[in-house]
Amino acid sequence: MLRCSRQTLFAFVMKKSPLLFLLAFLYAALIPAASAALTRADCITHVESCEAILQEFMSDPENAIPANIFQQARALIIVNQFKAGFFLGVKDGYGVVLVKKADGHWSLPVLISAGEASLGFQLGAKSVETVMVITNDQTPRLLFNERFNVGVDAKAVAGPKVAERERDNHAIIDAPVLVYSKSKGLFAGATVKVGYLSRNDDANFTLYATHYTLPELLYSDWVQPIPEVQPLMNYVQKLAP
Secondary structure, X not given: OOOOOHHHHHHHHHHHOXXXXXXXXXXXXXXXXXXXXXXXXXXHHHHHHHHHHHHHHHHOOOOOOOHHHHHHOOEEEEEEEEEEOOOEEEEEEEEEXXXXXXXXXXXXXXXXEXXXXXXXXXXXXXXXXXXXXXXXXXXXHHHHHOEEOEOOOEOEEXXXXXXXXXXXXHHHHOOOEEEEEEEEEOOEOOOEEEEEEEEOHHHHHHHHOOOOOHHHHHHOOOOOOOHHHHHHHHHHHHHOO
């Protein structure tokens, strides 16, 4: 079997194609960073950031989600993502998912990961904050299978806003995933994108000091809310009683 060191492989790729070398280098550099374990403080910060994102959406008349949309909500996903790069941009991020239980109460916020690989000529950096209102019980269960692509595995459309109430229509409201998103920063270029959400059981083990995984955390009462997640739960309960 032919074996070679990482340095030899990179030298060969660099000689054949500088662009391939750049892609290989970025891939090797990003994988260890993405797999780094989160501390409990990191996990709490992620939950608090998602709460802040939702509050910011609702305080902005241009982006606020209408009350009638929350009335249809069966789950809520809040995501914070980042993009940076020149030729290869890898959007990485985190989020939380909450589901509405049969008794009308909302579940614990459960941490998830969010990612998107994109290839194209890109300049600058971009952060994207997204709130997804899920209107059925099946879509959040797609996270049981490790990951799913929003817009592929589950149809997603831009949701109507309070400022556009007069233009609301049932075709949009009946979609399984209503997406509310806003971006900050600069970005230029055509890209090829594949976006996904995935469960992050390791982060939830750390946050809740438990070995229960995403399904149990979302749909059972086996783990009690910790004080740090209660404000987000209370706020979602107020928006979507």
